[in-house]
Amino acid sequence: MTNETGRYGTAIPGPGRTTGGRAVRRGTAVVVGLLAFLTSTTPASAAVAPGSEVVPVAAALTGPGSGETPAVTPRLPVPTGPHPVGTVSLHLKDTSRPDPWVPAVKVRELMVSVWYPAVGRSGRRAPYMTVQESEALIRGEGITDLPPGILGEARTNAFLGARPAGRRHGLPLVVLSPGFIRSRKTLTALAEELASRGYVVAGIDHTYESRGTSFPDGRVTTCVACEVDHEEGFGEKAVAVRAADVSFVLDELTGSRPKWAGASLIDPTRIAMAGHSLGGASSLAAMVKDDRVRAGIDMDGNTYAPIPQEGLARPFMFLASQGHTPGGGSPAWDRDWKLLTGWKRWLTVTGAEHSSFTDLIPLADQLGVPHDGELSGTRSLKITREYVLAFLDHHLRGRPQPLLDAPSPRYPEVRHCSPPASICS
Numbered sequence: 001m002t003n004e005t006g007r008y009g010t011a012i013p014g015p016g017r018t019t020g021g022r023a024v025r026r027g028t029a030v031v032v033g034l035l036a037f038l039t040s041t042t043p044a045s046a047a048v049a050p051g052s053e054v055v056p057v058a059a060a061l062t063g064p065g066s067g068e069t070p071a072v073t074p075r076l077p078v079p080t081g082p083h084p085v086g087t088v089s090l091h092l093k094d095t096s097r098p099d100p101w102v103p104a105v106k107v108r109e110l111m112v113s114v115w116y117p118a119v120g121r122s123g124r125r126a127p128y129m130t131v132q133e134s135e136a137l138i139r140g141e142g143i144t145d146l147p148p149g150i151l152g153e154a155r156t157n158a159f160l161g162a163r164p165a166g167r168r169h170g171l172p173l174v175v176l177s178p179g180f181i182r183s184r185k186t187l188t189a190l191a192e193e194l195a196s197r198g199y200v201v202a203g204i205d206h207t208y209e210s211r212g213t214s215f216p217d218g219r220v221t222t223c224v225a226c227e228v229d230h231e232e233g234f235g236e237k238a239v240a241v242r243a244a245d246v247s248f249v250l251d252e253l254t255g256s257r258p259k260w261a262g263a264s265l266i267d268p269t270r271i272a273m274a275g276h277s278l279g280g281a282s283s284l285a286a287m288v289k290d291d292r293v294r295a296g297i298d299m300d301g302n303t304y305a306p307i308p309q310e311g312l313a314r315p316f317m318f319l320a321s322q323g324h325t326p327g328g329g330s331p332a333w334d335r336d337w338k339l340l341t342g343w344k345r346w347l348t349v350t351g352a353e354h355s356s357f358t359d360l361i362p363l364a365d366q367l368g369v370p371h372d373g374e375l376s377g378t379r380s381l382k383i384t385r386e387y388v389l390a391f392l393d394h395h396l397r398g399r400p401q402p403l404l405d406a407p408s409p410r411y412p413e414v415r416h417c418s419p420p421a422s423i424c425s
Contacts, residue, residue, distance in 0.1 A: 073153055073154065073155060074154045074155070074363045074366045075154065075155040075366070076128075076154070076155065076156050076157055076188060076189045076192065076359060076362070076363075077189055077362055077378065077381055078157055079157055079189075079192045079193040079195070079196035079197075080193065080196065080385075081117075081193065081195075081196030081197035081198070082196065082197075083117035083118065083165060083195065083196045083197070083198060084117070084118040084119070084120055084121045084159065084162065084165075084196075085115055085116070085117065085118055085157055085158040085159065085162075085192050085195040085196050086115070086116050086117070086118030086158060086159050086160075086161065086162030086163070086164060086195075087113060087114065087115045087116070087126045087158035087159070087160060087162075087195075088113075088114050088160070088161060088260065089111060089112065089113050089114075090111070090112045090113075090114060090252075090259055090260060091109065091110075091111060091215060091216050092109070092110045092111075092112055092248070092249065092252050092259060093107050093108070093109050093110075094107065094108040094109075094110070094248045095107050097244070099207065099208065100237070100241045100244075101207075101208035101209070101224045101225045101228075101241075102208060102224055108207070108244075108245070108248070109207055109215065110204060110205065110206070110207055110245060110248070110249065111184075111204075111205045111207070111213050111214070111215065112184075112202055112203065112204050112205070112249055112252075113184055113185070113188075113191070113202070113203040114200065114201070114202050114203075114253075114260055114262075115158055115188075115191045115192060115194070115195040115200070115201040115203070116164050116165075116166075116171070116195050116199075116200045116201070116262060116265070117164065117165045117166060117171070117195055117196065117198050117199075117200075118159060118162035118163060118164060118165055119162065119163040119164070119165045120162065120163070121159055121162070122159060122162055122163075123159045123160050123161055123162055124159065124160050125155065125156055125157070125158065125159060125160070126156050126158045126159070126160050127152050127156070128152065128154040128155075128156050128185060128188065129152055129154070129183070129185055130152060130214040130220075131152050132212065132214045132218075132220040133183065133185075133211075133212040133213065133214050133220065134152055134212075135212070135220075136211050136212020136220050136222055154363070156188060156192070157192050158188075158192055158195070164261075164262035164265055166198070166265040167265070168264050168265065169264070169265070169266065169267045169268070170265060170267060171198060171199060171200045171265045171266055171267060172198075172199050172200070172266075172267055172270035172271070172272070172392065172396040172397065173199070173200045173201075173202065173250075173253065173254070173266045173267070173268075173270065173271045173272075174194055174199050174200070174201045174202070174271075174272050174273065174274060174392060175201075175202050175203075175204065175246055175249065175250070175271070175272070175273040175274075175286070175293070176190065176191055176201060176202070176203040176204070176273075176274055176275060176279070177203075177204055177206070177242055177246070177273065177274075177275035177276075177278075177279030177280075177282050177283065178203070178204075178205075178206075178210070178275070178276055178277075178279045178358075179275075179276045179277030179278050179279055179301070179358070180209060180225075180229070180238070180277060180278040181209070181210060181211055181223055181226065182210060182211075182276070182277070182279075182358070183205060183210050183211070183212075183213070184203035184204055184205045184210075185203070185359075186276070186358045186359050186360060187203055187276060187279075187358060187359070188203075188359055189359045189362065189381055189385075190274075190357075190358075190381075190384060190385060190388060191203055193385045193389065194388070194389065194392070197389060199392065200262075200265060200266050202249055202253060204242075204245055204246065204249055206241065206242050206245055207221050208221055208222070208223065208224040208225050209223060209225045209238070209241075209278075210222075210223060211223055225238065235278075235281070235302070235304040236304045236305070238278060238282075238304075239278070239281050239282045239284075239285035239303075239304045239305050240285060240289075240305070242278070242279070242282035242285065242286070243282060243285040243286040243288070243289040243290065243305070244289070246273065246282070246286040246289075246290065246293070247286070247289060247290045247292075250271065250290065250292055250293075253266060254266055254268040254271075254292075268292070269294075270294065270396040270397075271292050271293055271294055271396075272293065272294055272295040272296060272297070272391075272392055272395065272396055273286050273287070273293050273295075273296050273297070274296065274297035274298075274299065274388055275297070275298065275299065275301065276299045276300065276301065276357050276358055277299070277300060277301040277354065278301055279299075279301065280297065280298030280299045280300060280301030280303075281298060281301040281302055281303045281304055281305070282301075282305075283296035283297060283298050283316075284296060284298060284303050284305050284307070284312075284316065284336065285303075285304065285305035287312060287314055287316070288305050288306075288307060288308070288312065289305075291314075293314075294314055294315070294395065294396070295314055295315040295316065295391070295392070295395040295396065296314070296315075296316050296317075297316070297317045297318075297319060297388060297391060298316070298317070298318050298319070299319045299320075299357040299384070300319070300320050300321050300324060300354055300357060302330045302332050302333075303330070303332045303333065303336050304332070307336055307339040307340070308339075309339070311339045311340065311341035312339060312340055312341065312342070313341045313342040314342050315342055315343040315344065315391075315394075315395045316340050316342070316343075316344050317344065317345045317346075317347065317387075317391050317404075318333060318337075318345070318346045318347065319347050319349070319357065319384070319387060319388070320346070320347065320348045320349065320352075321348070321349060321352040321353055321354050321356060322348055322349060322350050322351060322352055324348055325348055325417060325422060325423075325424055326346065326417050326418075326419035326420060326421065326422050326424075327419070327420065327422040328422065333346070334419055334420070337419050338419075343395070345391075345404055345416070346416070346417040346418075346419065346424075347387065347414055347415065347416060347417070348414075348415045348417060348424055349375070349380070349383055349413050349414055349415075350374075350412075350413045350414075350415060351373060351374035351375040351380075351413055352373055352374075352375055352380055352383075352413070353371065353372040353373035355371070355373070356373045356375060356380035356384070357380070357384045359381075361373055361375070361376075361377035361380050361381070362377030362378060362380070362381050363377065364377060365377040365378070375413065379413075383411055383413065383414060386403065386411070387403065387404070387411075387414065390403045390404050391404065407425055
């Protein structure tokens with residue numbers, strides 16, 4: 001697997017930064033071997049409030065190519081927390097705005113996966129991806145020699161519609177946002193880990209920005225935004241769109257008529273957001289827009305949202321691949337660092353590539369697919385899980401986390417940066 005390069009992933013040095021979002025898609029062309037086996041949860045469940053919609057399980061498991069079985073069935077690493085994990089997919093409709101990428105569509109529709117601590121391990125395991133999403137992804141990458149439904153074969157650890165566990169307003173909420181052209185499902189391993197540790201996690205597919213998003217009525221939306229990602233101002237628009245999506249999802253999960261039956265477990269005063277690539281940049285945009293988001297993490301994404309001159313005092317962490325250092329990878333990070341006036345960290349991971357913070361590298365290793373990262377998928381996922389969890393536990397649960405304060409002998413790959421110094425310790 002190669003890095004996603006260009007304006008909407010990790011920065012590339014020199015004048016190449018102006019090549020725009022199309023560079024992101026060119027950078028992913030080499031990863032087709034892995035992408036053909038990627039997995040994700042598009043769960044369905046009875047654990048949804050009346051009036052909301054879920055993706056039928058049958059739709060996720062049937063269709064062209066679903067009878068094919070890959071020689072190797074990839075599995076997401078098992079979460080390490082004490083709680084079983086349940087999951088459900090919600091179909092949410094924001095009637096207050098048209099779709100920003102397809103204005104003729106007068107309602108902004110989103111598919112959201114919710115992962116949560118469950119009472120037990122009952123029911124069926126959630127599929128990683130629907131057949132329709134698999135077809136969209138494979139065709140979008142120009143793959144012609146793989147069964148179109150192969151992505152639905154991977155194994156996850158969450159149970160469809162398992163009964164939620166917890167006390168009223170007892171669980172913090174974490175919003176996850178994926179990279180550009182990526183599905184919410186590429187952050188499933190992180191979501192499952194956080195849910196096993198007692199968090200409710202909401203992963204958002206930002207419609208018309210991913211290769212394919214399945215809806216309950218059988219529609220599969222594709223990446224309309226990819227047709228304009230080269231235009232000036234695209235990054236600014238994209239993070240603003242995602243920030244609006246996040247605010248809407250928070251309304252739907254924590255408002256007076258929540259769309260998830262387990263929503264009463266969420267503590268609306270303890271909300272954070274983390275994202276990868278453009279999703280990480282959107283974490284900062286969402287914090288600027290919505291003060292309900294108390295803390296944020298950007299995993300290797302260039303930032304676009306302007307921070308007010310008075311600064312942003314809420315906690316924020318940059319978690320970066322090895323090239324994303326002060327004075328190097330992204331001038332935007334150096335700019336924003338000065339305006340982050342609260343608790344903040346800038347961590348780089350030696351040996352990590354752009355996709356090391358997602359499911360892609362662990363799955364690539366299982367399938368024997370080469371990638372650019374020097375870290376194994378097992379190691380990169382462990383680092384991602386541990387540091388994201390430490391950040392959330394510190395800022396949403398008030399638990400001191402020495403791991404965030406200095407380099408750790410347990411994780412020598414993780415270096416702490418202190419701008420303007422360009423050398424990280």
